[in-house]
Amino acid sequence: MVSCEPPSTTKLVTMDVESVLHMKEGLGEASYAQNCSLQKKSMDAMKHIIVESAVDAYASEMPESFTFVDLGCSSGSNALPLIGDIIEAIHVMARRSAKTTPEFMVFLNDLPSNDFNSMFLSLPLFTKKLKEGIELHGGMAPSVYFAATPGSFYGRLFPRDSLSFIYSCYSLHWLSQVPPGLVDINGRPINKGKMYISNTSPPAVTLAYFEQFQKEFSLFLKSRSEELHLGGRMVVAMLGRTTDDHSDKSTRVLWEVLDQSFAIMLSQEMIDEEKVDTYNVPFYAPSAREIEDEVHREGSFMIDYIQTYELSTSTGDPLKDARITSMAIRAIQESMISHHFGEAIIDTLFHVYGGLLSQLMLKEEIKSSHLLIVLRKTH
Amino acid sequence: MVSCEPPSTTKLVTMDVESVLHMKEGLGEASYAQNCSLQKKSMDAMKHIIVESAVDAYASEMPESFTFVDLGCSSGSNALPLIGDIIEAIHVMARRSAKTTPEFMVFLNDLPSNDFNSMFLSLPLFTKKLKEGIELHGGMAPSVYFAATPGSFYGRLFPRDSLSFIYSCYSLHWLSQVPPGLVDINGRPINKGKMYISNTSPPAVTLAYFEQFQKEFSLFLKSRSEELHLGGRMVVAMLGRTTDDHSDKSTRVLWEVLDQSFAIMLSQEMIDEEKVDTYNVPFYAPSAREIEDEVHREGSFMIDYIQTYELSTSTGDPLKDARITSMAIRAIQESMISHHFGEAIIDTLFHVYGGLLSQLMLKEEIKSSHLLIVLRKTH
Numbered sequence: 094m095v096s097c098e099p100p101s102t103t104k105l106v107t108m109d110v111e112s113v114l115h116m117k118e119g120l121g122e123a124s125y126a127q128n129c130s131l132q133k134k135s136m137d138a139m140k141h142i143i144v145e146s147a148v149d150a151y152a153s154e155m156p157e158s159f160t161f162v163d164l165g166c167s168s169g170s171n172a173l174p175l176i177g178d179i180i181e182a183i184h185v186m187a188r189r190s191a192k193t194t195p196e197f198m199v200f201l202n203d204l205p206s207n208d209f210n211s212m213f214l215s216l217p218l219f220t221k222k223l224k225e226g227i228e229l230h231g232g233m234a235p236s237v238y239f240a241a242t243p244g245s246f247y248g249r250l251f252p253r254d255s256l257s258f259i260y261s262c263y264s265l266h267w268l269s270q271v272p273p274g275l276v277d278i279n280g281r282p283i284n285k286g287k288m289y290i291s292n293t294s295p296p297a298v299t300l301a302y303f304e305q306f307q308k309e310f311s312l313f314l315k316s317r318s319e320e321l322h323l324g325g326r327m328v329v330a331m332l333g334r335t336t337d338d339h340s341d342k343s344t345r346v347l348w349e350v351l352d353q354s355f356a357i358m359l360s361q362e363m364i365d366e367e368k369v370d371t372y373n374v375p376f377y378a379p380s381a382r383e384i385e386d387e388v389h390r391e392g393s394f395m396i397d398y399i400q401t402y403e404l405s406t407s408t409g410d411p412l413k414d415a416r417i418t419s420m421a422i423r424a425i426q427e428s429m430i431s432h433h434f435g436e437a438i439i440d441t442l443f444h445v446y447g448g449l450l451s452q453l454m455l456k457e458e459i460k461s462s463h464l465l466i467v468l469r470k471t472h
Numbered sequence: 473m474v475s476c477e478p479p480s481t482t483k484l485v486t487m488d489v490e491s492v493l494h495m496k497e498g499l500g501e502a503s504y505a506q507n508c509s510l511q512k513k514s515m516d517a518m519k520h521i522i523v524e525s526a527v528d529a530y531a532s533e534m535p536e537s538f539t540f541v542d543l544g545c546s547s548g549s550n551a552l553p554l555i556g557d558i559i560e561a562i563h564v565m566a567r568r569s570a571k572t573t574p575e576f577m578v579f580l581n582d583l584p585s586n587d588f589n590s591m592f593l594s595l596p597l598f599t600k601k602l603k604e605g606i607e608l609h610g611g612m613a614p615s616v617y618f619a620a621t622p623g624s625f626y627g628r629l630f631p632r633d634s635l636s637f638i639y640s641c642y643s644l645h646w647l648s649q650v651p652p653g654l655v656d657i658n659g660r661p662i663n664k665g666k667m668y669i670s671n672t673s674p675p676a677v678t679l680a681y682f683e684q685f686q687k688e689f690s691l692f693l694k695s696r697s698e699e700l701h702l703g704g705r706m707v708v709a710m711l712g713r714t715t716d717d718h719s720d721k722s723t724r725v726l727w728e729v730l731d732q733s734f735a736i737m738l739s740q741e742m743i744d745e746e747k748v749d750t751y752n753v754p755f756y757a758p759s760a761r762e763i764e765d766e767v768h769r770e771g772s773f774m775i776d777y778i779q780t781y782e783l784s785t786s787t788g789d790p791l792k793d794a795r796i797t798s799m800a801i802r803a804i805q806e807s808m809i810s811h812h813f814g815e816a817i818i819d820t821l822f823h824v825y826g827g828l829l830s831q832l833m834l835k836e837e838i839k840s841s842h843l844l845i846v847l848r849k850t851h
Contacts, residue, residue: 158631196631200619205592213584213622238630240579240619243592251617252537252575 139330139465140175142398143260146326146467147179148186150258153324155192159183159257162200164246165264166212172201173215177223179258184227184235194235202250205243213241245269247309251320259317259327266332268309268375274301275373282370286356289348289374292340299339306377310387318393321470327394333464334380335401343403343462344378347422350453354446364438372433374426384466398467403460411454418459419447518709518844519554521777522639525705525846526558527565529637532703534571538562538636541579543625544643545591551580552594556602558637563606563614573614581629584622592620624648626688630699638696638706645711647688647754653680654752661749665735668727668753671719678718685756689766697772700849706773712843713759714780722782722841723757726801729832733825743817751812753805763845777846782839790833797838798826 151159161179166172180197187194201212216239224234244250246261247269275284275298284291284298291298317327334341355369381401388394408414423443431439453459530538540558545551559576566573580591595618603613623629625640626648654663654677663670663677670677696706713720734748760780767773787793802822810818832838 158634160631198631198634205596208589209592209620210587210589213588213620216584216622236628236631238621238628239623240621241588241592242617242619243595244618249615249617252539252577252615255537255577 140178142465142467143175143262143328143330144178144182146260146328146397147258148182150324150326151183151186151195154257154322155187155190155195156257157193157195158198159195160198160200160255161258161260162202162242162251162256164202164250164259164261165267166201166203167207167264172212173219175262177219177226180223180235180237181227188232194233196236196238198238198240200240200242200251200256202242202244202246204245207243209241209243213239246316247312249316249319253319254322256320257322257325259321259325260329261327262330263332265310265313265329266376266378268305268377270305271373271375272301272305274304284373285370287349287352288355288372289345289376290339291345291349291352294340302377303339303383306379306383307387310379310384311391314387314391314394318391318470318472323470323472325470326397327468327470329464329466329468331464332378333384333401333462334378335403335462337380337382341378341462343460346453346459347418347450347461348374348376350449351422351426351446353449354442357445357449358438358442363441364434368434372430374429378462379464381464381466384464388468393470393472394468395471396466397469398465400465401462402465403462405458405460407454407458412451414459415447415451415454418454419443419450422446519557521844521846522554522641522707522709523557523561525639525707525776526637527561529703529705530562530565530574532705533636533701534566534569534574535636536572536574537577538574539577539579539634540637540639541581541621541630541635543581543629543638543640544646545580545582546586551591552598554641556598556605559602559614559616560606567611573612575615575617577617577619579619579621579630579635581621581623581625583624586622588620588622625695626691628695628698632698633701635699636701636704638700638704639708640706641709642711644689644692644708645755645757647684647756649684650752650754651680651684653683663752664749666728666731667734667751668724668755669718670724670728670731673719681756682718682762685758685762686766689758689763690770693766693770693773697770697849697851702849702851704849705776706847706849708843708845708847710843711757712763712780712841713757714782714841716759716761720757720841722839725832725838726797726829726840727753727755729828730801730805730825732828733821736824736828737817737821742820743813747813751809753808757841758843760843760845763843767847772849772851773847774850775845776848777844779844780841781844782841784837784839786833786837791830793838794826794830794833797833798822798829801825 147161150161163172163176176199180199183197184194201209203209220237220239223237227234242250246264275282277283284294287294287298290302321327332344334344355364355372358364359366359369381399384399385396388396408417423439423446427439430442434442526540529540542551542555555578559578562576563573580588582588599616599618602616606613621629625643654661656662663673666673666677669681700706711723713723734743734751737743738745738748760778763778764775767775787796802818802825806818809821813821
């Protein structure tokens with residue numbers, strides 16, 4: 094849930110950056126230094142698309158106040174640089190159009206348990222530097238106002254017709270809950286030994302996850318549609334699948350290594366089998382087609398742009414990669430695992446996990462699949 | 473800075489509750505249980521005026537979204553019940569007018585160092601109970617959205633023309649800083665041994681405080697005027713003076729007991745004289761006339777209602793009163809005193825302070841003076 098940085102060190106391997114930037118009109122032109130790495134380019138391309146979509150949203154109505162939200166902003170300061178880029182780009186656009194730069198109202202959203210206090214403490218300095226940076230290039234910096242909105246984006250967060258632009262980075266692959274259909278009619282777990290869709294999971298597991306995704310993504314779209322102005326834009330970056338295969342390797346491999354870690358601890362009687370069988374993650378990595386289907390069904394949005402691509406976690410040093418990935422997965426999963434199994438197993442679990450991941454990464458490159466979607470509210 | 477509860481236990485002594493409620497048309501009718509205490513009545517009267525002003529603001533434009541803010545909400549849960557009362561009253565008014573109840577956007581404001589996290593954690597339960605309470609009386613509860621805005625209200629916090637209603641409870645007697653004029657041309661402190669306007673302070677001290685108040689209250693009015701819709705209302709409850717005398721006893725007595733405590737610690741060489749002489753509080757208790765002058769000078773607001781009144785801190789048990797007041801003053805002053813003198817003196821200081829306060833309260837009743845102001849944006 095780090096704003097527009099995938100959860101671990103990544104490198105673009107199959108995505109054509111130029112096609113990402115130019116496949117669709119209206120997403121603007123990129124001008125990147127020729128010598129930046131492919132990885133940097135990939136991140137920049139995603140950020141560029143978010144910024145250009147915000148500029149498009151502004152251009153479509155030229156409001157006096159431009160209100161936008163980062164959904165799932167997390168507590169880190171990663172959210173702020175992108176917000177600065179959006180404000181600067183709209184400021185430049187307004188000046189070119191000889192318009193007064195709008196005032197900006199920026200909403201930061203995450204669950205109520207997020208640490209908003211630490212983000213608030215970094216806002217005054219961020220705002221000061223942003224203004225100084227803009228004024229360095231001449232003219233008056235625009236007024237920027239911040240507010241935090243605690244709550245789940247699977248439901249309404251803002252009054253009707255109150256936002257010009259919405260984006261969400263690496264948050265929407267989290268469901269609001271584990272699908273209810275992961276038990277049989279007797280209440281026994283059907284996804285035994287697995288925590289996500291695996292290539293050995295029964296079809297009912299895939300169906301349970303898919304239906305939960307459909308229900309939640311549809312609710313997400315409906316909620317945002319009510320909040321967004323007509324002509325407003327919404328950008329979502331998330332983990333996804335490049336294929337229609339639900340047990341696509343890139344979306345399940347890291348979960349399966351965690352399954353294997355639990356199996357080892359189970360064989361050593363360090364955890365209960367029942368606990369392992371009932372542990373499932375509230376996660377779903379959709380394909381572009383599944384997203385498209387939900388967008389068409391909901392009916393308020395037009396897809397301006399949708400792209401899937403694979404990123405490798407390889408830095409060229411497999412042991413370092415395994416360490417970084419293990420730490421990232423621990424950071425993401427620790428609270429959920431502690432809640433289910435108790436805190437005592439965490440250190441051992443991630444020791445085992447790190448070992449298995451190192452072995453795997455020494456053998457093969459691990460890729461993750463990503464989705465980037467730009468929507469425009471048309472109804 | 474506790475929302476619409478004065479900083480300590482209070483009892484209405486000079487205020488005629490009925491006249492507060494009925495002095496001015498448009499502020500609605502009260503119906504209080506006959507057997508509630510005078511003190512409860514006073515608090516209820518203030519809350520009632522805030523709620524009725526919010527209803528008036530709603531009635532003047534009947535918007536689809538009603539956006540309001542609690543300025544200086546603090547981190548306690550005291551802010552929430554009043555918010556619930558405002559929403560319920562507008563819901564009832566909308567139903568009576570056969571209008572759809574608006575959606576509510578509620579902003580909670582305080583300085584960035586406020587603990588917003590703890591308030592956020594209490595929001596889901598509060599919202600649930602509020603909705604259940606409203607639905608118990610029939611009909612659908614309105615949608616309520618919360619956001620927090622960190623920042624000083626001495627300056628802009630929201631985009632232009634974005635709010636329908638503003639209120640602030642017991643926050644505006646705090647200045648953004650100690651007045652700069654409390655030193656002579658050689659940089660020597662002129663308010664020696666005192667931390668606020670005292671009846672022995674030189675006139676330049678009064679002037680420095682007064683000018684700081686004028687500057688800051690004017691900036692406050694100008695900022696809020698830009699943010700508020702035409703016809704919108706703003707209510708301010710704060711400590712003030714019932715007379716034009718700047719060294720009005722009720723506004724200085726608790727500061728002077730703190731001055732005496734420092735004097736005792738100084739005589740025992742527990743603190744430095746220079747530290748005492750340079751310690752001043754960023755506080756100002758204005759009179760109704762001073763408020764009126766600033767409102768007229770700024771020019772955007774009409775005064776719908778202004779009232780000063782005295783409340784006694786007496787519960788009938790002077791030693792208990794002294795303990796409560798001492799704890800309240802410690803809670804408010806501890807961070808500032810620690811910052812200036814170091815943490816080490818705090819326990820001793822408030823031990824001395826509590827003792828002096830007990831002696832004083834055994835001899836006489838201590839009163840505090842309050843101001844309640846209802847403004848309407850007319851330009």
